[in-house]
Amino acid sequence: MRVTGRTMRRRLVLLLLCLVTAIGGLIVRLGIVQGVQAPWLKQQADDLHSRTIPVEGVRGTIYDTNGKTLVYTATAPGVMAIPAQVTDKPAAAQQIARILGMQPDKVLQRLRLRQSSVWVTTGSMRLTAEQETKLRNLHLPGIYITDRGTRAYPYGSLAASVLGITGSDNQGLTGIEKQYDSILRGGRGYITLNTNAKGQKVPGTGEQSQPAPPGDDVELTIDAVIQQFVEREVEAAVAEYNPDHVTAIVEDPKTGAILAMANYPSFNPADWRNYPPATYNHNLAIWQTFEPGSTFKIVTLSAALQENQVKLNDQFFDPGYYEVAGHKIRCWKAGGHGSESFLNVVENSCNPGFIALGERLGKETLFSYIKKFGFGAKTGIDLPGEGTGILFNLKNVGPLELATTAFGQGVSVTPIQQVMAMGAIANGGVLMKPHVLKAVRNHETGQIVETVQPQAVRRVISASTDAQVRQALESVVAQGSGSNAYLPGYRVAGKTGTAQVAVNGHYASGHYIVSFIGMAPANDPKLVAYVAIDYPRPKQGVIFGGVIAAPIVGRILYDSLNYLGVPPSNDGIPKKYKWGDTVNLPVPNFVGMTYADAQRAAIQSSGMWRAAVSGQGKYVVAQSPAPGTALAPNSTVRLYLGDTPPQTQG
């Protein structure tokens, strides 16, 4: 018996068909989602589930020329953030800052950086186990604790301005670290984790990782031992003279390799943030430009000899000045050097003699040699931030400009340019390109990837001219400032330089940059060394130029040659002078000069004397011993000061 009517049965069958059709429709829909769209949806879902943490490979080590480690990467746990994954940045910053004892603002600032990953902690921060546990327990999405590499400096601040510094993300900012960042920098790797919606690792799931390859190591031409000699001398000079800046460079003239480079003020690269930016931003040895002063006379001499405009034994008369275009340009020595050979002109650093050489060469020729020696252009050293210096535009060079350029005024050059020019003299007349990188090595195997070959820029003067220049420069040392007291057994050739610093277009009284550039051994130079002291403030008030820079270079050369095993030699001794003798020089006349002029004359003289000042006043009224007295090195010259100039002048 069927109670349900026909209508109801029809309706029920219809409803059943509708509902089953709808279920069929859902099965089709599922087929599309789980079949056709599945690969795409699965990819999207995997991207959502996995968190990729970038890992950076270890930054390469920096070695000195003998394989001593100058900088390496030490690893310590650090806090890393992937900003895109950090959901509530202000809250996360608050919590992290509280645990680490940092400023919440600073943490937030890092978290807001639009980078794929950032370090929250600085390289020098060390997480304690407690901090690490607390941070892990916060389970903050996008915040990770991973090992981070920190640059470590076994030699402290040694060669800091060469090595340079790295930033908070281990990127090179200055020096070698910046120059060879792409070599030193580790490759990119990653670790992929499965995480839940809060960014926490899903327990029991594995990690996929792509290991980050380490960066390559670099080996420098810097020799840590020579660098230490140089820095010791720089520190001693700072203690003695309280200068503004000191710069020192040691170069191998045959290859252009820089063996040492130091600046004062220096900094500790591990802690550079606590130093004034000027100390780590500029490498004075390649950046600072100033008038070279007398060291530039080497260029004029070389050009004149190469162009056959002079022979060293030609005679010259210096009346104490040289008239150029109606102006009397005075020699640093009051009264002049009188009759002398051109060798004496070089020895005495006699300005009128060099003005004469400049006039004989003419501006085109002199300037072409200046440029050939590498001035007015970057040397191309492999360090960032090199200066160019300034030369007169040839169009604007009149007789006066030609004259001053010939003895090193009115041009501005960098220390490295002077070193390389002197290096050309030391290298038989061929200018080399300076370099600090010696080789690139694989971090793991130590195998050499790349070796830097010495690079000659050009021949500047012939070998025979070069031999004459070196002889003259050796004579300068022998006859002038280079006393046996400083380099027994080694033949040194070199030149002092004194430049007055122009402030607002005027030469400032008392502000000098005193320099010495030397090479040794003179017959076959192995080293070129340069020291410049900016604004020495001697305790006595007056200083003789030869006393300051030359002995520093002497000590650097002596220690370095000894260390390098270069045998002392007594061959080729100049006639007038025997190594081991004391050389007595005549005392200049200071009487009647203002105190400032006396100071300048003393600093430019090549005497090796101590100075003592008595009384007060603007003028030198008397001196002891009397002018012209031949005086042994290390004697004292006493100057008496008064307010009025003495009436009688000799």
Add this chain to the structure above:
Amino acid sequence: MLARRIQVDWVIMAATIVLLCIGLVMVHSASTVLSAQNFGDPFYYAKRQLMWAGLGTIAMIWMANLDYHRLRAWAPKLVIAAFAFLAIVLIPGVGRNVNGSQAWLGVGSFGIQPSEFAKLALILFLAHYLADAQDRIESFWRGFLPPLAMALVAISLIMLEPDLGQSVVIAGTAAVLLVAAGARWRHMFGLVAAGLAGFAVLVAMAPYRITRVVAFLDPWKDPLGSGYQVIQSLYALGSGGLLGLGLGNSQQKFLYLPEPQTDFIFSIIGEELGLLGTVTVLLLFAVLIWRGFRTAILAKDTFGCLLAAGITGMIAVQVLINVGVVTGSMPATGVTLPFISFGGSSLTLMLTGVGILLNISRQSVDWVA
């Protein structure tokens, strides 16, 4: 006695038990992360679901052995009680608010949803009423409107909670009953037209409603807002592919998918068991619906017929809405998947319903059709 026992529809029974077992396993799998995180016990949800399943099975067996005609006498009282509970739950401080819906009564972790109870009570009442009203069902005022009004009262009370999902299920179930009872198509289409007009008025009042309704068409327009749940659900289904990631291997249950053990459990089934699992579940439901309507057709009397159609219709409507939402085929509304989703009230009432269905099948006249 023996003859009557044999007449129980074992297919319905078997399909229900299989779905219940799948549900128990999947509730546990889907909820481990959430239970471990919120309660420190990965079996928190699974234990409770097991308890409710036991209680529901007892209710099912009880109902299967209780002559459904005895329920008919209770129908008016039950529906009044249900409406009373729906009103009580709205009183602030009495009803509990979960996820923005004032839908729960009870203390501690044991909550009861009056709306679940109301669904069954309403089906019982409508079957009772419509069985009596066969002769006047074609009349709008005396046959069609009174049951509609009852359904609208229930829907209105539930919309005050608010619980859109339960309202839609009740509307759908009532529609199934009205159609089965022989309501005029004119009245049915008029009802649909009135519903569309009402919606049009709502959209005219606040145009953002239309964007919300059609948001499911392109969930990637607002992946972190209105589209979030659907996208996460599709990720789960897509990740599962044809054969699934394997039981327990869901990724989306790691807090990506909201409510993985209740409204979105079907996504987790799809992720862990693949298309194979989802189609199996849907086919089990299809079998259940087929046997349910078969029971209705073969029922001893009109009341039994309508009661069976109402219960089956309720199951069918919930399956269609739940899977429709999970697959991004319709606008999002929160509806549980019968026998599978976590939830005591839902599970117990569903099993009770199946018990009634089984009793109707036992009393059917000729089950060879």
